[in-house]
Amino acid sequence: MGITDGLGGLADKAKGLMSDEQVDQVAEQIKDKAPDQVDGGVDALAEQAKKIND
DSSP states (O other), rough: HHHHHHHHHHHHHEEEHHHHOHHHHHHHHHHHHSSSSHHHHHHHHHHHHHHOOO
């Protein structure tokens, strides 16, 4: 089993743990604490997480 196989399994587990609303909540918490320059990256990552969740 390669590293990508392990990451795929991790992504499958994560799907069941977080709803889209929870992803948004975590993203907002990160943006509240992090510098404003990273807001776009946090939003993009949150969108990717929600797509994986579908």
